[in-house]
Amino acid sequence: MPQVRVPLRRRERIADQTMAFFFEKPKGWPFIPGQTIDVTLIDPPESDFEGDTRTFSIASAPHEPEIMVATRMRGSAFKRVLATMAIGSPVLMDEPIGSFVLNTDAGRPAVLLAGGIGVTPFRSIVLDAASRGGGPPIWLFYANHRVRDAAFLEEFGAAADGARGAFELVPTMTHLDADSSWRGETGRIDLGMIRRHVPRGASPIYYIAGPSPMVASLHDTLVAAGIPKPDVRVEEFAGYA
Template identity: 25%
Template sequence: MERNSVIMPQRFILYKLMFRQMKAHQVIHLVFVPEDKKNELAPSLAGQFVMIHVLDETGVEVRAKPYSLYNHNADGAIAIGFKIEGEFTQRLSALRPGDRIGVSGPFGIFTLEKIHHAALIMLAGGIGIVPLLSMIQSAALNHLQNPITLFYCNHVARDIAYYDELELLKTQHAQIAMHFLVSAPSRAPQKDVSQGRISWEFMKERVPLKEDALYYICGSERFMEHTLGFLLKNGVSKKSIKKEVFT
C-alpha cells in the first residue's frame, strides 16, 4: 500500500517478478527476486518499506511509490502486498513473471520495539495489515515471548487479506491472538469474525490492556483518527503508540 510524504530516491536496483497471488478481494501479493544476485537490497527490518519504481520498455523509470515489505528473504527475494485501486496499483497488478521493476530502500522506523515482556497490541485497517503481519512473523521466527494481540478491521469479510497466514500463526504460537472485525452487516457472518467498529470496549473485553502495553497501528487516515482517538481518550500515552498512515 502506498504512503504519503515520502521523497523519491534517485537510484534503484533491478528486480523481476517471480510469483503473484491474490490474497483477498482486490488484494494481490507479488514476490520479486534481484535480477543480479550480486546486487540486491540491504537487509531490512520487519515493518519497513521500499520504493517500487515502475519502468518503461527501455528500463527508464516512469513513476515510483512506497510499499510495505511483506517479507525480505535471505536469498534477496522481497514480497509486497497491496489493494488494487488506482492507476499505479493497476499497473503493478498487470506485471507477469519475468517483468522488471526498480526497487530502492529499505526505509522507515515503523518497526518492533525490543522491550521484553511488554504486551504488543496491534490494530490494522485494511491493507495496513502488511507491515503488522511482517512484524508478527518476525516475532514468531525470532521466538519473541511478548504476548501479541492483533485486531484486524475491514469493511466486509472478503476484504480480509492474508487470512490463512494469520490463522496459521495463531494456531502455531500460543502467545499470539487475533480478532477479526467487519463494519458492514452480513447475512452470513463468519464464525470467527465480529461485526462492528473497533473500540476500546471491544478490545478490553478480549485482552488485558496493561499500562506497559505497546500499541502498533496501521491503516487509512480515517482508521488512524478513530483508533488514536479512543486510545488517547482512555489514557494510553503517545509514547506507547507507534503508527503508520497509509493513503
C-alpha cells in the same frame, strides 16, 4: 544502498480486489519488519497524475525468500501495470526505511491494530516474531468489511494456533452480509474490543496501520483513554481515502 532493479517473480490474488506481488530479494538487503519500500515502474506503458512510484510496507518477513508487497487493486495506472507486466520484468526498489517497527528492547507486549490492507507491516512483524520465538506477547486486531476482504486471515490463524498464547488474532468484520456465518467480533476496533482481549495491566505498546482516517481516530481514542502518546505508534497509508 541506492535503488536496485529487481524482477517480479510472481503475483497472486489474496483477497477481494487485493493482490500480492513477489519480487526477487536483493542480496545484502536487510530490513526490519514494519519498514517500507518505494517501488518505481520502469518505462510503464501508461501513467497517471500520481506518477510511477508508490510506497508499500514490506509484507514478507526477513526469513522469507522473496520481497512481497500486497495492495488493494482500485484502478490506478500504476497498479494496472503491476498487475499485467510480464513476469521477470524489473522494477526499481528503494532501500527499506521507516521506524514503524516493534520496540523489542522494552520487552513490552504489542497490540497491533490494522484497518484492511494496513495489515501488511503486521504480517512481516508477526511471522518474524513467530520464527524467532520467545518475544513478548502480540495481539493483532484486524478490521475488514467482510471475510473475503481480509488478506492473510488463514495465515494469521495458523500463526495463532501455533503460538501457544504468544500471539492472539482478533479479526473483526464491519460490513457483514446478512447471510454470513461469521462468529467472531463485528464492528470497528474500539476500546471495548481491545479490553475484551488484552488483560488489564499488560501495559502494551500500540501500533496502528491503515487508511489515514482510521489511524487518526484510533490514535485519538487511545490517547483520550490515557495511553501515553509515545506508546501509540502509527503508520498512515496515505493514498487511501
